[in-house]
Structure formats: structure tokens, C-alpha cells
Amino acid sequence: MSALTDLTIAGARAALEKRECSARELAEAHIAAAEAARHLNAFVAETFDLALGQADASDKRLAAGEGGLLEGMPLAIKDLYCTKGVHSAACSHILDGFKPPYESTVTANLWREGAVMLGKANMDEFAMGSANVTSYYGNVINPWQREGDNKPLVPGGSSGGSAAAVAARIALAATGTDTGGSIRQPAAFCGLVGLKPTYGRCSRWGIIAFASSLDQAGPLTRSVEDAALMLQVMASYDAKDSTSVDVPVPDYAAALSGEVKGLRVGVPAEYRLDGMPEEIEALWRQGIDWYRDAGAEIVDISLPHTKYSLPTYYIVAPAECSSNLARYDGVRYGLREEDSDLTQMYERTRAKGFGAEVQRRIMIGTYVLSAGYYDAYYLKAQKLRTLIARDFQQAWEKVDVVLTPTAPSAAFAIGEKMDDPIAMYLNDVFTVPASMAGLPGISVPAGLSAEGLPLGLQLIGQPFDEARMLNAARFMEIAADFTARPAGASGGAA
């Protein structure tokens, strides 16, 4: 059975097609793996019965020759996605018991193509975090461990449960969402491919909102081809999301030649940070060499406003979150702390329902939007955002993709970086700029740290140019030949 959980999506599709296994067997193998790996806390709601029902339906469609693009593929779905009649709580206490009466557009796309839902994946509360330590449902444990040290490590965040599930071989792939790095950083920490598409590529409808001008759905997978296959189905134009962009979805997998001769790869000087670990810098140099040796053109570029991206993000994202999270008032869904006074009821419900990090961001957002401070903070941040986006627009005159590290470190231990919010925010220093500019980004596992932990390199692409970015990622995947596996992948007995 272990062989079935080791397959990629592409491999599992081939196995189903050749009748080497059934969709039900594929689902059962992943359910067994999930049961054996419950200590990772990757799922906050298991939907195994639903998965088996979906798998049986997949087998019927496959027998009739009507299989979809992801027919029978067992997936983990981040708890931020509304799934009809199934636990959807953004891993917040305030959404206790919420079962949406509707389905998000992205998950509806996945089910239409035959995908199977194993469960809802753990995440930082309302996607606010970089270590999956703010979930109401507890921390997620990274299946990777440092060599000779069994201290539990964080999987990254906010899509930490999604990343842990795919890395531990308990899901073939997972959906995540990325607001400032929440797909790419956990992918790097867990040795996976993590893709954040261009803003507007995937519908946000039915995905619980954090920062609406930044949030974007995307996949976490064990190969670049799988990321292409997932994006193929997740991406669509959706009239229900007014920021959805009506451009055709190309055949992403067909673009994966791995050929990069003549590709112009930008290397931004500003991503070379003081105090950056030497092994991150060395990996980045290695990545540059791979492209150069394959005939790509390496171009030194400047993105001068890079250092302002993170502080800009920490005005824009909290501002939008304070507005989006105003809806949680104890009236229409979730938790309510009763009080005879309406305002008191709101205040007590929100104090009890939101965790410390979410409260902190709502407070910051409320402050920067409040009378007298709006111009100094929020308007200033929106202007900075224009400058950050302009940096990239100018770079696109010279390069096709940009190559950077994904995160400034490998996965750290649970408990580290917890006392200082800003130290935690710095995890996203390399991923936030592309988010601010609405650009696609992908993290590819490219090497191991001295402690034996995965490290990722990030490619940033031009708007709606995911196909070229994915092909550049496919090249890096071949060059890096990343075959290491997490020690904790085989469950509690490991």
C-alpha cells in the first residue's frame, strides 16, 4: 500500500488508467496513512467517509471512460476553503460549528474534475502566521526533523497542515492560500513545490477572506508537473469574484519542457540580506549556476523598494483584515458570548473567539485606518505598493523570471521566534514582495540545510505567465534532483 501514497498525481493518474489500482484503493491507502500520522495534527476535520464515496464515484466514471483531470486524486483542503456541509472554520474558535451552505469555486472546480477530499487541513488562524502555531486546533508538526534531533519543527504557515499532509504522504496534493507567502514558505519548509498564482487567476469566492487584495489560492504538491495539473483545475474565471480575471487557462503541463536556453533570469541585489545564513546564499548561487550552465541568461537586476515590502504588508494586510473580520459578531454564525447588551455581546464574542495574533492584527488595522492616521499609514502604504509593483514592471523589460531564496531559514522548532511578532514576520521577507505586486511565485525544493532540512528557491513570474514560470521551475526540479524524504513521513511508529 505504501507505493500508492508515494505516487505523484501524474503517476496516480497513470496507475488508474492502467487499472493498476482503483480510486477506492488510492483513497484507502491515504486514509490509512493519515490515521497513522495523526500526531502531525495535519487535519482538523477528517472526511474519510466522504472520500470513500467520492472514490467509488470516481471508479464508476473511470470505468465508463469519463474520468476528469483529477479523477480519484485524494487531496487535503485548507480549512480556509468553504466546503458545503463540512467543517470550514479558518482554524478559528470564532467559527465554531460553521458548516457552509455553499462550496468555494476552487473546490467546486476540483470536485468537478473528480478530486477526492480526505479532510480539512490545519492552518494558522485566519491564515495569519508563518509557523502554524496560531491555529485554535493546535500546532502542526513538520514531518521533517533535524538530523540527530527529534525536536518537533514547525511546517511553516499559514498552509502548514496542507504542507505537512503532502510531505508526510497522507495526501497526494493539497490546496493552500497565499497572502504574503503562506503557500511558498511552508512548501520550502516541507520540501514541496508550492505555487501562488497571479492575483485574479483563481477565484477567491468561498475562501474565507483575510486580506482581499492579496489572498490567492494555489496548490502544494510533490512535483512541478503536479502543481501544473492542480492549477489547471483550480484556475478559472468566476463572475462571483469581481477581481477574477477573464483570461484563458493554458495547458500548463504541456509547457513543461524543462528547456531554459535563452530564458532571462533576474537576480535581484536587494534580496541579499545582512545576516542571511551562508547556506541560503550558497543555495541561491547554486540555483544561478544551474540556469547559467543550461544556457539561460543571468541578469543582475535591482528591485529598490524590496526592503519596504514587509512593513508595507503589515499595514495593508491588517487594514484589510480588520475590515474583513468585522463580520464575526456572534450573530450569523460561529461563537457567541451571550450578553444582554448588543455591543457587549460583540466585544465579548470577539475577545473570546479571536486568538492573540488575530486580535493584534485587527487592532493594528483599526489603528492605521482610524481618523487622523489613515493618510500617514494606509495611504502611504498604498503608495509604497505602487512603487514595489513598479520595480517589478521595470524588471520585466529585462528578464522573464526572477530567482530568489524562498525563506531566510529552514524550518525552526516549535517555540522559537514566538516572543517577537516581528521576528516571525521576517519569515516572509522574500515572498511578500511578489504578493504586494500581485505576481505569481513558486517555491521548488532545491537542497538540504546542514541539519538535513529542505530549503527552497523561489521563482517569480510575470502576470499570468505561470506557464513560463512553471517551465523554469521544472528545469530547477530536474537540476536539483531533490529526492530526500522526511523521517516522520511514515507516521507515529517512525
Place this chain on the structure above:
Amino acid sequence: MAIDKATVLRIAKLARIEVADEATDGLADELNAIMAWVEQLSEVDTEGVEPMTSVVDITPPLRSDTVEAVAPRDDILANAPNAEDGFFVVPKVVE
């Protein structure tokens, strides 16, 4: 400009989050640290720069103004902490 205890209470009131009196000093410190860190944006000259209102270059689409089916009322109310006779129930707000 430092965020003092009174400001924390004012923000908390605006955000409709109950904050215990003994928590205000800690919160003020945290918020001040974050605001001091974002203060570095003031060193950038943004004179004449247009604030970004949309990260993708599209004209907001229009849709026809038609009534469409949404989830049935009772499905929506099923998630309410307190519902009665087809309504959400809240504490009394009018005398």
C-alpha cells in the same frame, strides 16, 4: 507617536474587542513595536505617487442587475447561534 493605554482602549472599542484592563500595557508595547518598525516607510519620498487601488490592471466588471438564487433562508439560519421564526436573534436594541 506612541500608542498609550487610552489609545489601546479606543482602538479596542472601535474594533469591538473586549480588552481586560491588565492586558492594555502589554498590548500597547506590542503595537508600539510594530508601529515603530513600519515607521521606516516615512523615509520614502512618495510625493506624486498614485496609491495602488488594484493590483491587476482590469476595469471592474459590471454584471446585470438581476435577482439570483442564493442558499435557502433556513440553510443560512442553520449556522446562527440563535435563530427564531426565520430571523437572527440578538439582544434587545430598541426600548
